[in-house]
Amino acid sequence: MSKRVVVTGMGVVSPNGVGLPDFLNAIQQGISGIRFVPHYADLHFSCQVAGVPPFEWDSLRPQISDVVLHGLKGVNIGYGLKAAVDAWTHAGYPLNTTETLWDTGCIFGNSVADTEAMKNVITRVDNKEVKKLGSRIVEQAMNSGVTSYIAGRLGLGNKVLTNSAACATGTQAILMGYEYIKHGMAKRMLTGSSEYVDTYVFGSFDSMRVLSRKYNDQPERASRPMSATAGGFIPGSGAAALMLEDLDTALERGATIYAEVLGGAGNSGGQRNGGSMTAANPEGVIRCITESLADAGITGADVDLISGHLTATIADKQEIMNWTKALGREGRDFPMVNSLKSMIGHCLSAAGTIESVASVLQLQHGFVHPNINLEDPHPGITAIIAETCLPTTLIKKDINIVAKANFGFGDVNSCIIFSKYNPE
Structure with missing residues (x-):
């Protein structure tokens, strides 16, 4: 069990x-x-x-x-x-x-x-x-x-x-x-x-x-x-x-519970079909996200917030496109998405865990942290999701499920689904 x-x-x-x-x-x-x-x-x-x-x-x-x-x-x-x-x-x-x-x-x-x-x-x-x-x-x-x-x-x-x-x-x-x-x-x-x-x-x-x-x-x-x-x-x-x-x-032991890990998945795009040592195979990313959702027992409609990889490179547009396909959501229906890297840069191997702590804090305290330096969203991104999905100021909001993903050199992917703890 x-x-x-x-x-x-x-x-x-x-x-x-x-x-x-x-x-x-x-x-x-x-x-x-x-x-x-x-x-x-x-x-x-x-x-x-x-x-x-x-x-x-x-x-x-x-x-x-x-x-x-x-x-x-x-x-x-x-x-x-x-x-x-x-x-x-x-x-x-x-x-x-x-x-x-x-x-x-x-x-x-x-x-x-x-x-x-x-x-x-x-x-x-x-x-x-x-x-x-x-x-x-x-x-x-x-x-x-x-x-x-x-x-x-x-x-x-x-x-x-x-x-x-x-x-x-x-x-x-x-x-x-x-x-x-x-x-x-x-x-x-x-x-x-x-x-x-x-x-x-x-x-x-x-x-x-x-x-x-x-x-x-x-x-x-x-x-x-x-x-x-x-x-x-x-x-x-x-x-x-x-x-x-x-x-x-x-x-x-009466511990304080800050969040639950509902599920997750990891894979490699095999450096095929657009994937390389430095670029992700879109199919691998999409599979990683969809398999994470399945492991967590949820659908794309259940995700309230995406904590993206989003490094401030040309890969950002493709990442958002991959999320729309994996979640089956776009335009105004797309969940809010933020990138902690706007505040701390890309901490490489440490990025996923620092961003995961931020994800849990947003669940615990009911807010969405801002994307700083986003006064000019990339038009290729706002063409597929609504600009309102890209918060630039703190939003106080009840968040129940966060999808946190990272994609690395070698065409490797990992995604985790965090949720508020529900005793039932």
């Missing part, structure tokens, strides 16, 4: 707010976390702005030992550890446990290791100073470093995995955790993802000429999903985590 899966805790490290209170205020007020980065100007990058979380390393001090903190160099691990521990405590669980929690696991994704930290390795090896590297470097270089740190801090003993699926990583992590609980393989799964876009990763994207370069002097206006003047995406860094639980377990 399938288990119902609910969200009982959240944590977030976002460019426009660290911690749930600051993040909630930011997305309600339409506050941007995009900032000018002088170092990128010094390096003559075309794009010189980024989404950078206001993160303080000392914020980890109450959560990990001074010894661990002193040796921790991987920024993406720091982000992920902060978000995960915040989600754990937000769910009401204690930090200091002495026993292994065999019924609780962790799936926490990321894409690439912190190359700035690895530069130190390369430099010391090339200078024949390998003995100066210390004993902590391997655990931070390995792709599973973030889950290892989280699981070790919390004593998690069920499945502990690091997934990686480019920009679909975050939603895929939540979906995998949901499936483990649904099929009775775990009672709880701490799910999330993290991303640190360091200088070298940022430079690689800049060389592709896919980043916005027209708003270096106006960073808060730079990220413009669905806009006629969108000029490319803005990389962002951060992390987020969602504590998922079997409903019976959550009810037994």
Whole structure:
């Protein structure tokens, strides 16, 4: 018998707010976390702005030992550890446990290791100073470093995995955790993802000429999903985590339930029929969404809000077209759609989980966050859906079901359906 899966805790490290209170205020007020980065100007990058979380390393001090903190160099691990521990405590669980929690696991994704930290390795090896590297470097270089740190801090003993699926990583992590609980393989799964876009990763994207370069002097206006003047995406860094639980377990301990995961799906377009390493096969996207609806036991008519991938590139128009076909809705009948990337940029592997936290907050507090920088919607988009579906100011509205999707390099797709918790 399938288990119902609910969200009982959240944590977030976002460019426009660290911690749930600051993040909630930011997305309600339409506050941007995009900032000018002088170092990128010094390096003559075309794009010189980024989404950078206001993160303080000392914020980890109450959560990990001074010894661990002193040796921790991987920024993406720091982000992920902060978000995960915040989600754990937000769910009401204690930090200091002495026993292994065999019924609780962790799936926490990321894409690439912190190359700035690895530069130190390369430099010391090339200078024949390998003995100066210390004993902590391997655990931070390995792709599973973030889950290892989280699981070790919390004593998690069920499945502990690091997934990686480019920009679909975050939603895929939540979906995998949901499936483990649904099929009775775990009672709880701490799910999330993290991303640190360091200088070298940022430079690689800049060389592709896919980043916005027209708003270096106006960073808060730079990220413009669905806009006629969108000029490319803005990389962002951060992390987020969602504590998922079997409903019976959550009810037994009297947990606060913030949302329910009704279902979801993931697939690949196979890089065929328009799909490629950097572009989505429309059929794959449509299948992913429709299979998510079917898994959730709902129809396209039930969706109140779409939290889109929508990166501020030429792919935005095609994404909206895919949604109209998957939901069977267009024009004024189309649900409202927003893109958190207008405020925080594209946080790559962390995008799906940060946007999922925003989705749950909108369900919980009854609002639709604005699309900032959308004073000029792309005419190709407003030709297929009504402009009223693209909110540019906060809308107070009861939201029951949110469809959250992300689509990544390699033509990979993931979609999750969140709903308000209904005891019946």
